[in-house]
Amino acid sequence: MTISNGDGDSAAKDGRRERKRKRRAEPSLVKWKTEGEQKTYSSKLIEALRRVRRSSATGAASAATDHSRSRAVREAADRALAAAARGRTRWSRAILCGRTLKRRVLPRAGRPKPVGPARAAERSKPPALKTKARVLGRLVPGCRKLPLPSLLEEVSDYIAALEMQVRAMSVIAEALSAVGGAPSPAQTEGPI
């Protein structure tokens, strides 16, 4: 079997060019469903959980309320999830840049709408859609001022990532509740 380089090459190049354009526009959603990705995320999350536990133990025990600890767990989980996205999506970059930036961005949200072709595009959408799109943009980190097509792409990736996060955290919680209960390492090897 011979591989022809003549026409096939240019066709492959066109296909690659098209694929390159598509790859930039649509981050692959399949990777969030793979077991490997979930295992990697679970390991990273376990390490982060150990850090949270250590930091809450060394700090003032009275100040470490349940709520602040669960908040720290949630933030560690979100940060690990954003790191798993490898910076290809806007929401992951927004999470990694730190939640404090979100508060700084708020005053800028009052800016007037951009002039030009963008205004024509917004006029085509009914106001009900606009408000729903704005609510959606507020739910996804870092996507408040995004135009609708980019917002929808970010949303689909964010949903897939969140589903993986829920799956991984459930598995860890089940494993911890099965294994935990004994602070000393010697007793944990008994039932297993």
Added chain:
Amino acid sequence: MSSRRSRSRQMSSSRITDEQINDLLTKLQAVLPEAHLRSTDRVSAAKVLQDTCNYIRSLHREVDDLSERLSELLANNDINSAQAAIIRSLLR
């Protein structure tokens, strides 16, 4: 060049078409939980956006509940290296 501009104004946008948005909405609808119940013909944009918002909110709530559960489990006992190894083997 001026003819292109007037044509784009008639199409209501130069790059973003309604078809593109509809296509993205269809894909988004496929990801939502009750995708198998809905017919694939009609994509009501408002309904898809509303369902997406609700779904993201419910996912956030699940993550919060799991974080609370994990923090409670952590409070009782730290994950030492032996337990971490056991958990990793359970995940495998």
